[in-house]
Amino acid sequence: MNSLLKYLSFAVFLILLFSCSNNDSEEVYEDLPSLEERLLAGGQTTVFLTSSNSFSTPAPNLSGSDLTDHLDGDVDFESVFVTAPATINQGLGTIFNNSSCISCHPRDGRPSFPVNINARSGFFLRVSLPGQLTNGSSIPVPGFGTQIQNQAIFGYQPEAKFQVFFSDIIEVLADGTQVILKKPTYSLIDTYIPFPSNGLLSPRIGSPVFGLGLLEAIPENYILQNQDINDGNGDGISGKANYVFDAVSGTTKIGRFGWKANTATILEQCAGAYNGDMGITTYLKPIETGFGQTNGEDGFGDDPELADYILQRVALYCKTLAVPAPRNITDNDVRRGAKIFEQIECAKCHIPKMQTGSYSISALSNQTIFPYSDFLLHDMGNDLADNRPDFLANGSEWKTRPLWGIGLTNVVNNHTNFLHDGRAKNITEAILWHGGEALNSKNKFKQLSTKERNDLLKFINSL
Template sequence: MIRKGFLLASLGLTLLSCDKNDDESYIDIDLSERMYAGGETTIFSATSIAFRTPAPNLSAADLQMHLMGDTQFEAVFVTAPALVNSGLGSIFNNSSCISCHPNDGRPNFPANLNSRSGLLMRASIFGQDEHGGPNPIPGFGVQIQNQAVFGFLPEARYQAAFIEKTETLADGTVIVLQKPVISLVDPYTNLPGGLMLSPRIATPVFGLGLLEAITEQDILANQDINDANGDGISGKANYVWDPYLRQTVLGRFGWKANTGTLLVQCTAAYVEDMGITNYVFPNETGHNQSNGQDGRDDDPEIPQAIVDQVVLYCKTLAVPGARNINSKSVKEGARLFESLECSKCHIPKQVTGPSSISALAYQTIYPYSDMLLHDMGDDLADDRPDFLATGREWKTRPLWGIGLTGLVNGHTTFLHDGRAKNLTEAILWHGGEAQKAKEKFKQLSAAKRNALLDFLNSL
């Protein structure tokens, strides 16, 4: 349900610019201190449930609420009226949180674009809304719902074409990349011209409460909007409108850091992804969609208690610890990660501040993200601004847990639209501020490339 997320992967591997020579001596890195990626919330599990385990340091009360939220996260909603889980639709993308976030991880790119999946389309037209956010499409809003309950029409269906791009590595290896270009067909009413569409794959759920607890001051300390240090990297914070607090706040979640809190992230997903009204978003639709109103006087359709359980659940999932840290290849990969300057955006270490959930407070964590926006070049651009994020900018995705994706979710597809079939492809799609690092990666020997991948897969 959390929409979110990625720059590398659905979890974004932004290999940012590198001015160093690959052959220079590497900095010695002590990976042992990074084993506990989530601080005291860390678990050591290389199993299919590695993303969906409660943090081990929760209080008894928080654990009880977490388990209730777990049940609600898996609840499948149905059309009203119903005795249980009522309120689906009238238009929607999926019918449960877990369907978009399988095993609390990332979904694969769907074989059928119009099946219920973890892919959705963000949409807007030129201009901004009254709070500086994306300008909704009249009659459609800012998200295209491609499902509908009986008696209603989906807003539109999705259709994809693919553009190929070839990258050649220094050793002669040729890699063919594919970019999905998703368009809308069969709209329920006429679409205006000048649409800005951006496909989004749902992101993993674990560790989110820790990211929310990093202080704003610490995040802003890594900003370098005008590249004052001349390293080619210009991290920028997004500031977004919070509809619950009724004020502008620091953006932390979503692919463009376009949401400030997990409360808004979860409640927006309820109403936009599943058509379920709640205490933050009490209206079926705010964009005059004639096909969106169910005609029932039952809003909000989900109690505040359930919303709050799900929000706490999303905050308090354990973070999987790093693995194989004593491997020679992993150690070499960690040094390459530094020498290529990947860590300038994928900053390994963060520290949380105070939190209403004691388990999350004052933790030293290793998410590998600066939580900032970066220009990722033409190939990754969606040309759709989102508050302060331009159409070329994306938030640095955390890398923790990325090496478990294949085990937990049965695939290794990454990036915001699921175009990368593996980590190598994810790196090769990077441009903009990451262009120099990508070119350095392409020049590495096969052994060094594999060492870097071993390191990423150890996270």
């Protein structure tokens, strides 16, 4: 009888103990997600690095020949171009923004917002006139094209210099924390000819280049299945795909790359960067940036300046960089943060899981990956709007950015500047800049307790 009483007393004690634990603020999240399945963020291309080389490692499952081409492409990616005539790497300019790929994508990551906005950096300005061409692309500004080159080689004049002013936006969180957002307003000064008063400006900053081949390998139907253009489910989120003219095939394709998903392939993205950022011509972009302009025509007649095989090799390099694995996935704070990520509906656009299909590089085929993006366009509100259309993207729409590797930004690049122009100084600011379709999630973020907010940030930083 005494044994039975002891058993019953112990059972009552356990019930009371767990009842108290369930009321503890540390245990309010039930069904904490298992993140183990997300450990291989890039499938078999995943690497387990937490160093400054986290974004710069070749995918470990590459074939011998692909690895050789990757390593050659790495050299090309870091090559610094100089003015013609020269023995190697000639063709810089005559007008340009920077002189190498790595300068805009340091350590294959993201540059910080420049202290001096007119110094060589990963920052530049897209421009166009209102409206669109028949293929949906932006209308170039006469004498300026679709990108402002703020540098020039000796004897030539840049198209313009950049100017930026900041105004404050104060956000107050539920625990009383005040966050001061700095909203930039951009303009052009010292233009070599007058810039049209109706010209549209849109800021850009370089983004990480690892894992791009996996994103190109995602079948269209995986992206399109998340479209909800007319918000049929009534959740306030109406993502749509961008369809763009693809210079490689001469057809219209779904856009995957760039801040507005305005490019269909990595090859064209690379060719566009060589041309627009460095003034270097290729078979895809054979016209000099300063062609026909009084400040920029070199008259050498040496186009295309970059050999086809080098362009192909650099594209392969960008396709085959490994994806870093997430960290601290068994930490309870991180797991609670993952649950909050779902509860405040971040995961509706930053969809964790995607699948690649058959692809030209076998190492990237049929991989389950976790990039945390739907690759669709979303209205992000007035504060982020550039008011510049880009194919199907209107002036307030941006592509959902992948979040994989985001927590390693400070380790790799020594800063935490985010968003399309680097205006956000950390992840908290990046979330608070969200508006439009993401306004509901932003407001839920603002209402989190200090503990909840820290858990969410720990989760995002674990990716």
